[in-house]
Amino acid sequence: MADLLIRGARLVGGGGDPVDVATTEGVVVDVRPASTRPSGGEAADLAADGRWLMPGLWDQHVHPTDWAAVGHRLDLRHAGTVAACLEAVAARLAERPGEEVVATGLWCAGWPTRPVRADLDRFDVPVALLSGDSHSAVMNGAALARYGLAADADDDGWVTEAAWFAVMPTIGTADDATRDRWVVEAGRRAAARGVVGIVDLDPHDTHAAWRRRVAAGFAAHRVRAGVWLDHLDDALAAGLRTGDPVPGAGPLVTMGPFKVIADGSLNTGTAHCRHPFPDGSVGAMNIDDATLTAAMTRAATGGIDAAIHAIGDAALTQVLDAFERSGARGTVEHAQLATPEDVARMAALGLAASVQPRHLVDDRDVAEVLWRGRTDRAYAYADMARAGVELRLGSDAPVAPLDPWLTIAAAVLRTGDERPAWHPEQRIDVTLALRSSWGGVTGVAPGAPADLVLLDDDPLALDAARLPGIGVAATICAGNVTHATL
Known part of the structure; x- marks a missing residue:
């Protein structure tokens, strides 16, 4: 991790006066008024020339193997x-x-x-x-x-x-080495959009996969590598807690959450819902309550956060019951259909909502058919924010493209075409959408990770419809430049 001095940047939301930002060993150590002189020290200079600097972007829900294979x-x-x-x-x-x-x-x-x-x-x-x-x-x-x-x-x-x-x-004929090469290539493309980290929720041995990928040269962004039920005991036996480095995977890969897909999905018609789909079905849970609670309890006891998928409103209620019984911390993944009572419960339990705004753009038409009469509480991001639920934005790539600017625009606009916003009362503003994409960081300040993105424009001043085209001049992860057009 080389020292780096970013010279003459303006902080997003910081008033517009140029600053110099110094990083050492992957951490921001100083933010001071801009100087006209080069550093003259050991740090490498990155001339921002008045561009806009903010924390780098995270995608909180990714399936890297299939995401990289899409192309x-x-x-x-x-x-x-x-x-x-x-x-x-x-x-x-x-x-x-x-x-x-x-x-x-x-x-x-x-x-x-x-x-x-x-x-x-x-x-x-x-x-x-x-x-x-x-x-x-x-x-x-x-x-x-x-x-x-x-x-x-x-x-x-x-x-x-x-x-x-x-x-x-x-699925497919590619071997692990080929799939790993695709992931390395896709990581570079993500860095070019300002991505400094992802949460990997693939259903295989993610730790072994990242050991291979790092050995093959991966260094594009941070990874929080989750585990499914069949790998939970291995992680517990290794004494890994959420946030710990994954042994043998380098400094950028850490232990992620314990992932369970508790119910199905809207488009497959398997999301577990309180009211029936047009064909009379109500979807189903993929795991029974006792098994889910027991597994979440084991994970929580071992210091591993939970990331539990719940798309239907009936599934969300059962998942929140399991969080309450187990004492687990973590996220509800998707939370696409929620009652007001369960939104309040999420807040009371201190859970974050890991949500994918691009899904509402893709799903609005089918939701009006399959969830007719209930779409006012679908993808209810504003309701969640007002209740005090922390939002964490992502893509669920390959379901939606791994591009945080598409994600942010969808959360703000709630449309992806010429049609008006779908349930505009559930829009969130650009400031919240950005902060919900920073991976838990609150700003560019001493002590924060040197995970940063330098932009050609101020995203707070752009029309939201222009955000997907914003220019990313440089991405810095752990103090290292992973993408630059300067």
Whole structure:
């Protein structure tokens, strides 16, 4: 960690007078009025030339393996019909004969019909179309056989929830070394958008994966590497507490939270809800109350925070019950549909809401169908903030792009197209959206981590619709420049 002097920057929210910011050993040690003289010492100079400096940005919910793989898979985000999906698969096979097809970004909850195994069985190679919400996939017979999922699929070839999560990180022909290289490359792209840290909630052995990636040269940002239930005991046996360095993974990778996906998702129709979906189902929990509470208690006793996924309002109530019984600390992940009573309970329990504003942009139309009459309490970020719930913003990449500026704009605007804001009463302002993206840091001040981003414009002065295009001049993580255009 080299010493660094950032010269002539203006602090976001700091009044506009230029300052020099000195860092040593990855920590901010001084913020003083700007000097016209070079440092003359051992520190490297970074000339800000009046650009805007603030804490670097975090994405609080990422699945790095699949996020990094998206650019190497068939993209179905713009396919609006089953026929369009099949045409895309056929075109890929024409380009790459005999190659397995893995497609991402399938958003078909609002379609009259969805793709099924019979549609895909016309292809003689394994074909898997992954739902955009990452909670399910539809496969042909060859893919079901390859991944041992024939008994787990429904009659239409769809594999959902636990059976899907078990194989999700292994889908495709790429080996670990290739996937790791993709993650290293994706980390550099994230740094170019001002990212200094992510929370990794992948369903495999994240600690082993980051040891490999760091050995392969990863140094783009910090990582809080979470564990799922099947790796919790290993973390406890190693004596790891949330925030501890992960042994063998370098200074940027620390122990993250204990992750449980307690219920399903909106688009897959498996979120556990108080009121039925149009087909009469109410979704379901993926874990029973006793098992969830016992696991959260073990984690809390060992000093590991919990990150518990709850999308439906019924699931949120049960998850909050488990937090209360276990005494665990941590976050509710997503909290996409919440009663006012449960918003108040989250605040009373001291829990943070790890939320993904871009989801409301992607989900608004399907939510109006599947959660008709209840969308006033969907993605209720303003209600949470008013109640005293800490918001932590993220993407759930690959479900949404890992770009914090898209995330911030979605939280502020609550729209991603020409339509008016969806439930504008739940908008939050830019200041709160930024602070909710700083990873727990409150500003650029002595003693804070030297995790910083230098911007071409003041984000507080920009029209929110322009935030996704803001220029990132430099990103500094632990005092090291990880991206620069200067």
